[in-house]
Amino acid sequence: xxxxxxxxxxxxxxxxxxxxxxxxxxxxxxxxxxxxxxxxxxxxxxxxxxxxxxxxxxxxxxxxxxxxxxxxxxxxxxxxxxxxxxxxxxxxxxxxxxxxxxxxxxxxxxxxxxxxxxxxxxxxxxxxxxxxxxxxxxxxxxxxxxxxxxxxxxxxxxxxxxxxxxxxxxxxxxxxxxxxxxxxxxxxxxxxxxxxxxxxxxxxxxxxxxxxxxxxxxxxxxxxxxxxxxxxxxxxxxxxxxxxxxxxxxxxxxxxxxxxxxxxxxxxxxxxxxxxxxxxxxxxxxxxxxxxxxxxxxxxxxxxxxxxxxxxxxxxxxxxxxxxxxxxxxxxxxxxxxxxxxxxxxxxxxxxxxxxxxxxxxxxxxxxxxxxxxxxxxxxxxxxxxxxxxxxxxxxxxxxxxxxxxxxxxxxxxxxxxxxxxxxxxxxxxxxxxxxxxxxxxxxxxxxxxxxxxxxxxxxxxxxxxxxxxxxxxxxxxxxxxxxxxxxxxxxxx
Amino acid sequence: xxxxxxxxxxxxxxxxxxxxxxxxxxxxxxxxxxxxxxxxxxxxxxxxxxxxxxxxxxxxxxxxxxxxxxxxxxxxxxxx
Numbered sequence: 001x002x003x004x005x006x007x008x009x010x011x012x013x014x015x016x017x018x019x020x021x022x023x024x025x026x027x028x029x030x031x032x033x034x035x036x037x038x039x040x041x042x043x044x045x046x047x048x049x050x051x052x053x054x055x056x057x058x059x060x061x062x063x064x065x066x067x068x069x070x071x072x073x074x075x076x077x078x079x080x081x082x083x084x085x086x087x088x089x090x091x092x093x094x095x096x097x098x099x100x101x102x103x104x105x106x107x108x109x110x111x112x113x114x115x116x117x118x119x120x121x122x123x124x125x126x127x128x129x130x131x132x133x134x135x136x137x138x139x140x141x142x143x144x145x146x147x148x149x150x151x152x153x154x155x156x157x158x159x160x161x162x163x164x165x166x167x168x169x170x171x172x173x174x175x176x177x178x179x180x181x182x183x184x185x186x187x188x189x190x191x192x193x194x195x196x197x198x199x200x201x202x203x204x205x206x207x208x209x210x211x212x213x214x215x216x217x218x219x220x221x222x223x224x225x226x227x228x229x230x231x232x233x234x235x236x237x238x239x240x241x242x243x244x245x246x247x248x249x250x251x252x253x254x255x256x257x258x259x260x261x262x263x264x265x266x267x268x269x270x271x272x273x274x275x276x277x278x279x280x281x282x283x284x285x286x287x288x289x290x291x292x293x294x295x296x297x298x299x300x301x302x303x304x305x306x307x308x309x310x311x312x313x314x315x316x317x318x319x320x321x322x323x324x325x326x327x328x329x330x331x332x333x334x335x336x337x338x339x340x341x342x343x344x345x346x347x348x349x350x351x352x353x354x355x356x357x358x359x360x361x362x363x364x365x366x367x368x369x370x371x372x373x374x375x376x377x378x379x380x381x382x383x384x385x386x387x388x389x390x391x392x393x394x395x396x397x398x399x400x401x402x403x404x405x406x407x408x409x410x411x412x413x414x415x416x417x418x419x420x421x422x423x424x425x426x427x428x429x430x431x432x433x434x435x436x437x438x439x440x441x442x443x444x445x446x447x448x449x450x451x452x453x454x455x456x457x458x459x460x461x462x463x464x465x466x467x468x469x470x471x472x473x474x475x476x477x478x479x480x481x482x483x484x485x486x487x488x489x490x491x492x493x494x
Numbered sequence: 495x496x497x498x499x500x501x502x503x504x505x506x507x508x509x510x511x512x513x514x515x516x517x518x519x520x521x522x523x524x525x526x527x528x529x530x531x532x533x534x535x536x537x538x539x540x541x542x543x544x545x546x547x548x549x550x551x552x553x554x555x556x557x558x559x560x561x562x563x564x565x566x567x568x569x570x571x572x573x574x
Contacts, residue, residue, distance in 0.1 A: 387533055391530035
Protein backbone atom coordinates (compact mmCIF):
# COMPACT_ATOMS: atom_id res chain seq x y z
CA UNK A 1 0.00 0.00 0.00
CA UNK A 2 1.34 3.44 -0.93
CA UNK A 3 1.94 6.04 1.75
CA UNK A 4 -0.53 8.97 1.75
CA UNK A 5 1.77 11.49 0.09
CA UNK A 6 2.93 9.02 -2.54
CA UNK A 7 -0.62 7.99 -3.30
CA UNK A 8 -1.73 11.64 -3.49
CA UNK A 9 0.91 12.52 -6.06
CA UNK A 10 -0.19 9.57 -8.15
CA UNK A 11 -3.93 10.13 -7.79
CA UNK A 12 -4.16 13.86 -8.33
CA UNK A 13 -1.66 13.96 -11.20
CA UNK A 14 -3.78 11.85 -13.51
CA UNK A 15 -2.66 13.09 -16.92
CA UNK A 16 -2.42 11.09 -20.11
CA UNK A 17 -1.44 11.52 -23.75
CA UNK A 18 -4.24 12.02 -26.24
CA UNK A 19 -4.43 9.61 -29.16
CA UNK A 20 -7.31 10.76 -31.38
CA UNK A 21 -7.50 14.49 -30.58
CA UNK A 22 -4.79 17.09 -30.21
CA UNK A 23 -3.96 18.75 -26.93
CA UNK A 24 -5.05 22.08 -28.42
CA UNK A 25 -8.48 20.60 -29.14
CA UNK A 26 -8.83 19.29 -25.61
CA UNK A 27 -7.64 22.57 -24.13
CA UNK A 28 -8.52 25.31 -26.66
CA UNK A 29 -6.68 28.55 -26.02
CA UNK A 30 -9.92 30.56 -25.96
CA UNK A 31 -11.18 28.55 -22.99
CA UNK A 32 -8.00 27.34 -21.30
CA UNK A 33 -6.28 30.69 -21.54
CA UNK A 34 -3.21 32.54 -22.73
CA UNK A 35 -0.37 31.85 -23.00
CA UNK A 36 -1.13 28.44 -24.42
CA UNK A 37 1.72 26.14 -23.40
CA UNK A 38 2.24 22.46 -24.19
CA UNK A 39 1.25 20.11 -21.39
CA UNK A 40 4.84 19.31 -20.40
CA UNK A 41 5.34 22.98 -19.51
CA UNK A 42 2.67 22.64 -16.83
CA UNK A 43 4.13 19.51 -15.27
CA UNK A 44 5.31 19.98 -11.71
CA UNK A 45 2.40 22.29 -10.92
CA UNK A 46 2.01 22.06 -7.17
CA UNK A 47 0.29 23.77 -4.26
CA UNK A 48 0.90 23.25 -0.56
CA UNK A 49 -2.45 21.97 0.77
CA UNK A 50 -2.39 18.60 -1.02
CA UNK A 51 -5.71 17.38 0.33
CA UNK A 52 -7.52 14.21 -0.71
CA UNK A 53 -11.22 13.96 -1.42
CA UNK A 54 -11.77 11.88 1.71
CA UNK A 55 -9.94 14.42 3.84
CA UNK A 56 -11.81 17.24 2.15
CA UNK A 57 -15.23 15.75 2.89
CA UNK A 58 -14.31 14.91 6.47
CA UNK A 59 -13.01 18.41 7.17
CA UNK A 60 -15.91 20.16 5.46
CA UNK A 61 -18.43 18.02 7.30
CA UNK A 62 -16.90 19.01 10.63
CA UNK A 63 -16.97 22.69 9.63
CA UNK A 64 -20.62 22.44 8.62
CA UNK A 65 -21.50 20.81 11.95
CA UNK A 66 -19.76 23.64 13.77
CA UNK A 67 -21.60 26.37 11.86
CA UNK A 68 -24.95 24.65 12.35
CA UNK A 69 -24.29 24.24 16.07
CA UNK A 70 -23.60 27.95 16.43
CA UNK A 71 -26.66 28.74 14.32
CA UNK A 72 -28.84 26.62 16.59
CA UNK A 73 -27.47 28.43 19.61
CA UNK A 74 -27.22 32.09 18.49
CA UNK A 75 -28.49 32.31 14.90
CA UNK A 76 -32.11 33.21 15.57
CA UNK A 77 -33.86 36.52 14.95
CA UNK A 78 -33.82 37.35 18.66
CA UNK A 79 -30.03 37.00 18.69
CA UNK A 80 -29.57 39.45 15.85
CA UNK A 81 -32.09 41.84 17.36
CA UNK A 82 -29.76 42.31 20.32
CA UNK A 83 -27.00 43.68 18.08
CA UNK A 84 -26.34 47.33 17.27
CA UNK A 85 -28.60 48.54 14.41
CA UNK A 86 -25.61 49.96 12.54
CA UNK A 87 -23.87 46.58 12.57
CA UNK A 88 -27.01 44.89 11.23
CA UNK A 89 -26.58 47.06 8.14
CA UNK A 90 -22.99 45.93 7.73
CA UNK A 91 -24.45 42.42 7.56
CA UNK A 92 -26.94 43.49 4.88
CA UNK A 93 -24.16 45.00 2.78
CA UNK A 94 -21.92 41.94 3.14
CA UNK A 95 -24.76 39.50 2.58
CA UNK A 96 -25.83 41.09 -0.68
CA UNK A 97 -22.36 41.62 -2.10
CA UNK A 98 -20.71 38.27 -1.39
CA UNK A 99 -22.90 35.09 -1.40
CA UNK A 100 -24.10 35.23 -5.01
CA UNK A 101 -20.64 36.35 -6.10
CA UNK A 102 -19.41 33.15 -4.47
CA UNK A 103 -21.92 31.28 -6.60
CA UNK A 104 -20.38 32.86 -9.71
CA UNK A 105 -17.02 31.61 -8.40
CA UNK A 106 -18.42 28.07 -8.63
CA UNK A 107 -18.52 28.57 -12.40
CA UNK A 108 -14.99 29.96 -12.56
CA UNK A 109 -13.67 27.05 -10.53
CA UNK A 110 -15.58 24.48 -12.59
CA UNK A 111 -14.13 25.92 -15.78
CA UNK A 112 -10.67 25.47 -14.26
CA UNK A 113 -11.66 21.98 -13.11
CA UNK A 114 -12.18 21.10 -16.78
CA UNK A 115 -9.83 23.42 -18.69
CA UNK A 116 -7.01 24.01 -16.20
CA UNK A 117 -3.83 22.74 -17.77
CA UNK A 118 -2.60 20.40 -15.03
CA UNK A 119 -4.55 17.62 -13.37
CA UNK A 120 -3.49 18.65 -9.85
CA UNK A 121 -4.84 22.12 -10.61
CA UNK A 122 -8.08 20.60 -11.89
CA UNK A 123 -8.41 18.53 -8.73
CA UNK A 124 -7.96 21.57 -6.50
CA UNK A 125 -10.37 23.61 -8.63
CA UNK A 126 -13.01 20.91 -8.09
CA UNK A 127 -12.64 21.37 -4.35
CA UNK A 128 -12.73 25.12 -4.92
CA UNK A 129 -16.07 24.82 -6.69
CA UNK A 130 -17.48 22.77 -3.82
CA UNK A 131 -16.18 25.40 -1.39
CA UNK A 132 -17.95 28.17 -3.26
CA UNK A 133 -21.27 26.32 -3.23
CA UNK A 134 -20.94 26.22 0.53
CA UNK A 135 -20.08 29.93 0.71
CA UNK A 136 -23.27 30.70 -1.17
CA UNK A 137 -25.52 28.41 0.80
CA UNK A 138 -24.50 29.27 4.37
CA UNK A 139 -25.26 33.02 4.24
CA UNK A 140 -28.43 32.39 2.21
CA UNK A 141 -29.62 30.04 4.94
CA UNK A 142 -28.70 32.30 7.85
CA UNK A 143 -30.00 35.53 6.35
CA UNK A 144 -33.20 33.93 5.08
CA UNK A 145 -34.20 33.40 8.68
CA UNK A 146 -33.88 37.16 9.25
CA UNK A 147 -36.24 37.99 6.41
CA UNK A 148 -39.20 37.51 8.78
CA UNK A 149 -37.79 40.36 10.85
CA UNK A 150 -36.37 42.77 8.24
CA UNK A 151 -37.32 42.83 4.53
CA UNK A 152 -33.95 44.33 3.54
CA UNK A 153 -32.35 40.93 4.15
CA UNK A 154 -34.19 39.77 1.03
CA UNK A 155 -31.33 41.43 -0.86
CA UNK A 156 -29.03 38.60 0.18
CA UNK A 157 -30.48 36.67 -2.72
CA UNK A 158 -32.09 39.46 -4.70
CA UNK A 159 -29.17 41.87 -5.10
CA UNK A 160 -27.36 40.44 -8.12
CA UNK A 161 -30.66 39.88 -9.93
CA UNK A 162 -31.59 43.57 -9.89
CA UNK A 163 -30.58 46.60 -11.94
CA UNK A 164 -29.67 48.49 -8.79
CA UNK A 165 -26.61 50.67 -9.47
CA UNK A 166 -24.47 48.80 -6.95
CA UNK A 167 -25.57 45.49 -8.46
CA UNK A 168 -24.68 46.69 -11.97
CA UNK A 169 -21.19 47.54 -10.70
CA UNK A 170 -20.99 44.26 -8.80
CA UNK A 171 -22.03 42.22 -11.82
CA UNK A 172 -19.61 44.09 -14.07
CA UNK A 173 -16.80 42.97 -11.76
CA UNK A 174 -18.05 39.49 -10.90
CA UNK A 175 -19.09 38.51 -14.42
CA UNK A 176 -15.64 39.28 -15.78
CA UNK A 177 -13.69 38.04 -12.79
CA UNK A 178 -15.52 34.79 -12.14
CA UNK A 179 -17.65 33.86 -15.14
CA UNK A 180 -16.05 35.23 -18.31
CA UNK A 181 -12.35 34.81 -17.55
CA UNK A 182 -10.35 31.79 -18.73
CA UNK A 183 -8.71 29.69 -15.99
CA UNK A 184 -5.34 31.48 -16.13
CA UNK A 185 -6.83 34.95 -15.69
CA UNK A 186 -9.42 33.59 -13.24
CA UNK A 187 -6.74 31.98 -11.14
CA UNK A 188 -4.53 35.04 -10.93
CA UNK A 189 -7.39 37.51 -10.55
CA UNK A 190 -9.46 35.47 -8.13
CA UNK A 191 -7.07 33.24 -6.22
CA UNK A 192 -3.96 35.40 -6.15
CA UNK A 193 -5.38 38.93 -5.98
CA UNK A 194 -9.01 38.80 -4.81
CA UNK A 195 -8.85 35.90 -2.35
CA UNK A 196 -5.29 36.13 -1.09
CA UNK A 197 -5.35 39.85 -0.54
CA UNK A 198 -8.81 41.21 -0.25
CA UNK A 199 -11.00 38.45 1.16
CA UNK A 200 -8.58 38.33 4.09
CA UNK A 201 -9.64 41.89 4.68
CA UNK A 202 -13.33 41.07 4.62
CA UNK A 203 -13.27 37.68 6.29
CA UNK A 204 -10.52 38.09 8.89
CA UNK A 205 -10.81 41.81 9.48
CA UNK A 206 -14.56 41.82 9.67
CA UNK A 207 -14.68 38.66 11.79
CA UNK A 208 -12.65 40.47 14.45
CA UNK A 209 -15.21 43.28 14.32
CA UNK A 210 -18.02 40.71 14.57
CA UNK A 211 -16.36 39.25 17.63
CA UNK A 212 -16.12 42.70 19.20
CA UNK A 213 -19.79 43.51 18.61
CA UNK A 214 -20.85 40.10 19.96
CA UNK A 215 -22.10 38.72 16.63
CA UNK A 216 -21.03 35.10 17.15
CA UNK A 217 -23.06 33.81 14.21
CA UNK A 218 -21.46 36.08 11.61
CA UNK A 219 -18.03 35.61 13.15
CA UNK A 220 -18.35 31.82 12.96
CA UNK A 221 -19.74 31.89 9.44
CA UNK A 222 -17.02 34.01 7.88
CA UNK A 223 -14.22 32.31 9.79
CA UNK A 224 -15.49 28.98 8.50
CA UNK A 225 -15.61 30.34 4.95
CA UNK A 226 -12.14 31.86 5.29
CA UNK A 227 -10.56 28.47 6.02
CA UNK A 228 -11.78 27.30 2.60
CA UNK A 229 -10.58 30.48 0.92
CA UNK A 230 -7.13 30.09 2.44
CA UNK A 231 -6.89 26.61 0.90
CA UNK A 232 -8.14 27.18 -2.62
CA UNK A 233 -6.44 30.60 -2.87
CA UNK A 234 -3.19 28.61 -3.04
CA UNK A 235 -4.07 27.67 -6.64
CA UNK A 236 -3.07 31.17 -7.67
CA UNK A 237 0.61 30.93 -6.78
CA UNK A 238 1.70 28.10 -9.10
CA UNK A 239 -0.40 29.49 -11.98
CA UNK A 240 1.18 32.91 -11.55
CA UNK A 241 4.62 31.31 -11.36
CA UNK A 242 4.04 29.67 -14.77
CA UNK A 243 2.78 32.90 -16.29
CA UNK A 244 5.72 34.87 -14.89
CA UNK A 245 8.11 32.34 -16.39
CA UNK A 246 6.56 32.53 -19.87
CA UNK A 247 4.95 35.98 -20.15
CA UNK A 248 5.94 38.27 -17.26
CA UNK A 249 4.46 41.35 -18.92
CA UNK A 250 1.03 39.69 -19.09
CA UNK A 251 1.40 38.57 -15.48
CA UNK A 252 2.13 42.13 -14.37
CA UNK A 253 -0.86 43.43 -16.34
CA UNK A 254 -3.30 40.94 -14.85
CA UNK A 255 -2.09 41.63 -11.32
CA UNK A 256 -2.28 45.40 -11.84
CA UNK A 257 -5.73 45.24 -13.42
CA UNK A 258 -7.30 42.99 -10.85
CA UNK A 259 -5.72 44.63 -7.83
CA UNK A 260 -7.35 47.91 -8.80
CA UNK A 261 -10.74 46.39 -9.61
CA UNK A 262 -10.76 44.33 -6.41
CA UNK A 263 -9.64 47.34 -4.40
CA UNK A 264 -12.60 49.50 -5.51
CA UNK A 265 -15.08 46.74 -4.62
CA UNK A 266 -13.67 46.03 -1.17
CA UNK A 267 -13.08 49.68 -0.41
CA UNK A 268 -16.83 50.13 -0.52
CA UNK A 269 -17.97 46.82 0.99
CA UNK A 270 -15.33 46.54 3.72
CA UNK A 271 -14.56 50.25 4.11
CA UNK A 272 -18.18 51.11 4.87
CA UNK A 273 -18.46 48.26 7.39
CA UNK A 274 -15.25 49.00 9.28
CA UNK A 275 -15.23 52.80 9.41
CA UNK A 276 -18.94 53.63 9.51
CA UNK A 277 -21.26 50.71 10.28
CA UNK A 278 -19.32 49.06 13.12
CA UNK A 279 -20.19 50.81 16.41
CA UNK A 280 -17.34 53.07 17.46
CA UNK A 281 -16.54 51.27 20.72
CA UNK A 282 -16.13 47.97 18.92
CA UNK A 283 -13.82 49.18 16.17
CA UNK A 284 -10.46 47.49 16.58
CA UNK A 285 -8.65 49.17 13.69
CA UNK A 286 -9.50 51.54 10.87
CA UNK A 287 -10.07 50.25 7.34
CA UNK A 288 -6.78 51.86 6.31
CA UNK A 289 -4.90 50.04 9.05
CA UNK A 290 -6.47 46.72 8.05
CA UNK A 291 -5.50 47.29 4.42
CA UNK A 292 -1.97 48.17 5.46
CA UNK A 293 -1.67 44.98 7.47
CA UNK A 294 -3.65 42.46 5.44
CA UNK A 295 -3.29 43.70 1.89
CA UNK A 296 -0.29 45.95 1.36
CA UNK A 297 2.33 44.16 3.45
CA UNK A 298 1.38 40.68 2.23
CA UNK A 299 0.79 41.75 -1.37
CA UNK A 300 4.14 43.48 -1.65
CA UNK A 301 5.92 40.39 -0.30
CA UNK A 302 4.11 38.22 -2.85
CA UNK A 303 5.02 40.53 -5.73
CA UNK A 304 8.67 40.44 -4.75
CA UNK A 305 8.52 36.65 -4.57
CA UNK A 306 7.41 36.53 -8.22
CA UNK A 307 9.75 39.24 -9.46
CA UNK A 308 6.83 41.55 -10.15
CA UNK A 309 6.65 45.28 -9.46
CA UNK A 310 4.10 47.26 -7.52
CA UNK A 311 1.27 48.40 -9.82
CA UNK A 312 2.25 51.58 -11.67
CA UNK A 313 -0.62 53.43 -9.99
CA UNK A 314 0.66 52.82 -6.44
CA UNK A 315 0.63 56.56 -5.50
CA UNK A 316 -3.00 56.79 -6.69
CA UNK A 317 -3.85 53.67 -4.68
CA UNK A 318 -2.32 55.08 -1.49
CA UNK A 319 -4.27 58.30 -2.00
CA UNK A 320 -7.46 56.30 -2.62
CA UNK A 321 -6.82 54.39 0.60
CA UNK A 322 -7.12 57.72 2.42
CA UNK A 323 -10.16 58.92 0.49
CA UNK A 324 -12.18 56.61 -1.73
CA UNK A 325 -14.54 54.97 0.77
CA UNK A 326 -15.05 58.31 2.52
CA UNK A 327 -16.00 59.89 -0.81
CA UNK A 328 -18.43 57.09 -1.65
CA UNK A 329 -19.94 56.86 1.85
CA UNK A 330 -20.75 60.58 2.09
CA UNK A 331 -22.21 60.45 -1.42
CA UNK A 332 -24.18 57.26 -0.82
CA UNK A 333 -25.49 58.57 2.52
CA UNK A 334 -27.13 61.38 0.58
CA UNK A 335 -28.50 58.86 -1.95
CA UNK A 336 -29.26 56.16 0.61
CA UNK A 337 -32.72 55.38 -0.77
CA UNK A 338 -30.99 53.94 -3.83
CA UNK A 339 -29.53 51.10 -1.72
CA UNK A 340 -31.01 48.24 0.33
CA UNK A 341 -29.34 48.99 3.67
CA UNK A 342 -29.42 51.82 6.16
CA UNK A 343 -26.66 54.33 6.82
CA UNK A 344 -25.27 55.69 10.05
CA UNK A 345 -24.65 59.44 10.38
CA UNK A 346 -21.18 59.91 11.90
CA UNK A 347 -21.50 61.99 15.06
CA UNK A 348 -18.86 64.03 16.91
CA UNK A 349 -17.17 61.00 18.49
CA UNK A 350 -17.06 59.04 15.24
CA UNK A 351 -15.72 62.04 13.39
CA UNK A 352 -13.02 62.60 16.03
CA UNK A 353 -11.99 58.95 15.59
CA UNK A 354 -11.95 59.27 11.80
CA UNK A 355 -9.85 62.43 12.09
CA UNK A 356 -7.37 60.58 14.26
CA UNK A 357 -7.22 57.61 11.86
CA UNK A 358 -7.13 59.70 8.67
CA UNK A 359 -5.30 62.88 9.70
CA UNK A 360 -4.38 63.85 6.15
CA UNK A 361 -7.69 63.36 4.38
CA UNK A 362 -10.50 63.57 6.93
CA UNK A 363 -10.40 67.39 7.38
CA UNK A 364 -11.64 67.66 3.76
CA UNK A 365 -14.82 65.78 4.71
CA UNK A 366 -15.73 67.82 7.78
CA UNK A 367 -17.57 70.50 5.80
CA UNK A 368 -19.70 67.90 4.01
CA UNK A 369 -20.78 66.23 7.27
CA UNK A 370 -21.31 69.64 8.90
CA UNK A 371 -23.68 70.46 6.08
CA UNK A 372 -25.60 67.19 6.30
CA UNK A 373 -25.80 67.47 10.10
CA UNK A 374 -27.07 71.04 9.85
CA UNK A 375 -29.82 69.95 7.47
CA UNK A 376 -30.91 67.21 9.87
CA UNK A 377 -31.05 69.85 12.60
CA UNK A 378 -33.18 72.08 10.39
CA UNK A 379 -35.60 69.33 9.37
CA UNK A 380 -35.75 67.39 12.62
CA UNK A 381 -35.86 63.60 12.88
CA UNK A 382 -37.79 61.53 10.38
CA UNK A 383 -37.49 63.88 7.40
CA UNK A 384 -35.22 61.73 5.26
CA UNK A 385 -35.59 63.71 2.04
CA UNK A 386 -34.05 66.92 3.42
CA UNK A 387 -30.68 65.19 3.54
CA UNK A 388 -31.16 63.32 0.28
CA UNK A 389 -30.14 64.17 -3.28
CA UNK A 390 -32.47 63.99 -6.27
CA UNK A 391 -30.22 64.73 -9.25
CA UNK A 392 -28.76 61.74 -11.11
CA UNK A 393 -25.18 61.02 -10.15
CA UNK A 394 -22.39 59.97 -12.50
CA UNK A 395 -20.84 56.52 -12.98
CA UNK A 396 -17.47 55.28 -14.20
CA UNK A 397 -17.57 53.49 -17.54
CA UNK A 398 -15.08 50.90 -16.31
CA UNK A 399 -15.87 50.01 -12.71
CA UNK A 400 -19.51 51.23 -12.89
CA UNK A 401 -19.23 52.75 -9.44
CA UNK A 402 -20.00 56.42 -8.84
CA UNK A 403 -17.48 59.10 -9.84
CA UNK A 404 -15.92 59.47 -6.41
CA UNK A 405 -12.24 59.30 -7.28
CA UNK A 406 -9.79 61.71 -5.70
CA UNK A 407 -10.91 63.95 -2.86
CA UNK A 408 -13.37 66.80 -2.25
CA UNK A 409 -10.53 69.11 -3.29
CA UNK A 410 -10.07 67.41 -6.64
CA UNK A 411 -12.24 64.76 -8.26
CA UNK A 412 -10.06 62.61 -10.55
CA UNK A 413 -12.75 61.83 -13.15
CA UNK A 414 -11.56 61.92 -16.76
CA UNK A 415 -13.64 62.22 -19.94
CA UNK A 416 -12.12 60.42 -22.92
CA UNK A 417 -13.30 60.11 -26.53
CA UNK A 418 -13.02 56.59 -27.93
CA UNK A 419 -14.39 55.97 -31.41
CA UNK A 420 -17.48 58.15 -31.74
CA UNK A 421 -18.37 58.09 -28.05
CA UNK A 422 -17.33 59.89 -24.91
CA UNK A 423 -16.51 57.81 -21.86
CA UNK A 424 -15.96 59.00 -18.31
CA UNK A 425 -13.73 57.25 -15.79
CA UNK A 426 -13.44 57.75 -12.06
CA UNK A 427 -9.68 57.44 -12.07
CA UNK A 428 -6.57 57.02 -14.17
CA UNK A 429 -6.30 53.26 -13.45
CA UNK A 430 -9.91 52.67 -14.58
CA UNK A 431 -9.18 54.58 -17.78
CA UNK A 432 -5.98 52.56 -18.29
CA UNK A 433 -7.80 49.23 -17.89
CA UNK A 434 -10.47 50.34 -20.38
CA UNK A 435 -7.89 51.46 -22.93
CA UNK A 436 -6.00 48.16 -22.68
CA UNK A 437 -9.12 46.15 -23.59
CA UNK A 438 -11.71 48.55 -25.08
CA UNK A 439 -13.42 45.76 -27.04
CA UNK A 440 -14.22 44.13 -23.71
CA UNK A 441 -15.76 47.18 -22.05
CA UNK A 442 -16.87 49.74 -24.64
CA UNK A 443 -20.39 48.45 -25.20
CA UNK A 444 -21.47 48.25 -21.58
CA UNK A 445 -23.95 50.94 -20.60
CA UNK A 446 -23.68 52.62 -17.23
CA UNK A 447 -26.75 53.91 -15.37
CA UNK A 448 -26.50 57.42 -16.86
CA UNK A 449 -26.29 56.05 -20.39
CA UNK A 450 -29.33 53.87 -19.67
CA UNK A 451 -31.21 56.94 -18.46
CA UNK A 452 -30.17 59.04 -21.47
CA UNK A 453 -31.21 56.30 -23.90
CA UNK A 454 -34.57 55.82 -22.19
CA UNK A 455 -33.81 52.34 -20.82
CA UNK A 456 -34.11 53.65 -17.27
CA UNK A 457 -36.24 56.47 -15.85
CA UNK A 458 -34.57 59.75 -14.85
CA UNK A 459 -37.06 60.51 -12.10
CA UNK A 460 -35.69 59.37 -8.74
CA UNK A 461 -38.87 57.70 -7.46
CA UNK A 462 -39.30 55.75 -10.69
CA UNK A 463 -35.61 54.88 -10.64
CA UNK A 464 -35.92 53.45 -7.13
CA UNK A 465 -38.68 51.15 -8.35
CA UNK A 466 -36.46 50.13 -11.27
CA UNK A 467 -33.68 49.42 -8.80
CA UNK A 468 -36.04 46.94 -7.11
CA UNK A 469 -36.63 49.07 -4.03
CA UNK A 470 -39.81 49.95 -2.17
CA UNK A 471 -40.54 52.24 0.74
CA UNK A 472 -40.08 49.24 3.05
CA UNK A 473 -36.69 48.24 1.67
CA UNK A 474 -34.90 51.36 0.44
CA UNK A 475 -32.07 52.66 2.57
CA UNK A 476 -32.68 55.20 5.32
CA UNK A 477 -30.75 56.80 8.11
CA UNK A 478 -30.30 54.07 10.70
CA UNK A 479 -31.76 56.29 13.44
CA UNK A 480 -34.02 58.43 11.23
CA UNK A 481 -31.95 61.39 12.35
CA UNK A 482 -32.84 60.76 16.00
CA UNK A 483 -29.34 60.91 17.48
CA UNK A 484 -28.88 62.14 21.07
CA UNK A 485 -25.86 64.21 20.06
CA UNK A 486 -27.83 65.82 17.24
CA UNK A 487 -30.62 66.91 19.59
CA UNK A 488 -28.15 68.24 22.15
CA UNK A 489 -26.38 70.27 19.51
CA UNK A 490 -29.68 71.65 18.29
CA UNK A 491 -30.72 72.66 21.82
CA UNK A 492 -27.43 74.36 22.39
CA UNK A 493 -27.84 76.17 19.12
CA UNK A 494 -31.19 77.54 20.24
CA UNK B 495 -31.13 71.53 -27.21
CA UNK B 496 -30.83 69.80 -23.85
CA UNK B 497 -27.27 68.78 -23.00
CA UNK B 498 -26.13 66.48 -20.16
CA UNK B 499 -22.78 67.44 -18.65
CA UNK B 500 -20.71 65.92 -15.86
CA UNK B 501 -20.59 68.57 -13.14
CA UNK B 502 -18.04 68.63 -10.33
CA UNK B 503 -18.38 71.11 -7.48
CA UNK B 504 -15.18 71.64 -5.52
CA UNK B 505 -15.72 70.45 -1.95
CA UNK B 506 -18.25 67.81 -3.01
CA UNK B 507 -17.72 64.05 -2.89
CA UNK B 508 -19.32 63.01 -6.19
CA UNK B 509 -19.89 64.12 -9.76
CA UNK B 510 -23.46 64.91 -10.86
CA UNK B 511 -25.28 64.88 -14.17
CA UNK B 512 -26.54 68.38 -14.93
CA UNK B 513 -28.98 68.94 -17.77
CA UNK B 514 -28.64 72.34 -19.44
CA UNK B 515 -29.96 73.95 -22.62
CA UNK B 516 -27.32 75.09 -25.06
CA UNK B 517 -28.87 78.55 -24.73
CA UNK B 518 -28.45 78.60 -20.94
CA UNK B 519 -25.67 80.74 -19.56
CA UNK B 520 -22.63 79.42 -17.76
CA UNK B 521 -23.84 81.08 -14.56
CA UNK B 522 -27.11 79.10 -14.85
CA UNK B 523 -25.12 75.88 -15.06
CA UNK B 524 -23.26 76.86 -11.88
CA UNK B 525 -26.55 77.49 -10.09
CA UNK B 526 -28.01 74.17 -11.25
CA UNK B 527 -24.97 72.20 -10.08
CA UNK B 528 -24.89 73.94 -6.72
CA UNK B 529 -28.60 73.32 -6.17
CA UNK B 530 -28.11 69.64 -7.01
CA UNK B 531 -25.20 69.37 -4.57
CA UNK B 532 -26.73 71.57 -1.86
CA UNK B 533 -27.41 68.64 0.45
CA UNK B 534 -23.62 68.24 0.87
CA UNK B 535 -22.11 71.63 -0.02
CA UNK B 536 -23.47 75.08 0.85
CA UNK B 537 -24.07 77.14 -2.30
CA UNK B 538 -22.15 80.32 -3.00
CA UNK B 539 -22.87 83.26 -5.31
CA UNK B 540 -19.20 83.75 -6.10
CA UNK B 541 -18.01 80.87 -8.25
CA UNK B 542 -15.81 80.27 -11.27
CA UNK B 543 -16.74 77.68 -13.89
CA UNK B 544 -13.98 75.75 -15.63
CA UNK B 545 -13.99 73.49 -18.66
CA UNK B 546 -10.79 71.73 -19.70
CA UNK B 547 -8.89 73.86 -17.19
CA UNK B 548 -10.04 77.17 -18.66
CA UNK B 549 -12.26 79.58 -16.71
CA UNK B 550 -15.43 80.54 -18.54
CA UNK B 551 -17.22 83.87 -18.78
CA UNK B 552 -20.43 83.41 -16.74
CA UNK B 553 -22.43 85.36 -19.32
CA UNK B 554 -21.53 83.04 -22.21
CA UNK B 555 -24.09 80.52 -23.31
CA UNK B 556 -23.31 76.83 -23.12
CA UNK B 557 -23.02 76.74 -26.92
CA UNK B 558 -20.78 79.81 -27.03
CA UNK B 559 -18.50 78.26 -24.41
CA UNK B 560 -18.12 75.21 -26.65
CA UNK B 561 -19.54 72.79 -24.09
CA UNK B 562 -21.01 69.67 -25.62
CA UNK B 563 -22.78 66.60 -24.25
CA UNK B 564 -20.89 64.60 -21.60
CA UNK B 565 -18.15 67.19 -21.13
CA UNK B 566 -16.63 67.70 -17.70
CA UNK B 567 -17.36 71.04 -16.07
CA UNK B 568 -15.92 72.17 -12.72
CA UNK B 569 -17.44 74.78 -10.43
CA UNK B 570 -15.18 76.32 -7.81
CA UNK B 571 -16.18 78.77 -5.12
CA UNK B 572 -14.07 81.93 -5.28
CA UNK B 573 -13.15 81.61 -1.61
CA UNK B 574 -12.49 77.85 -1.86
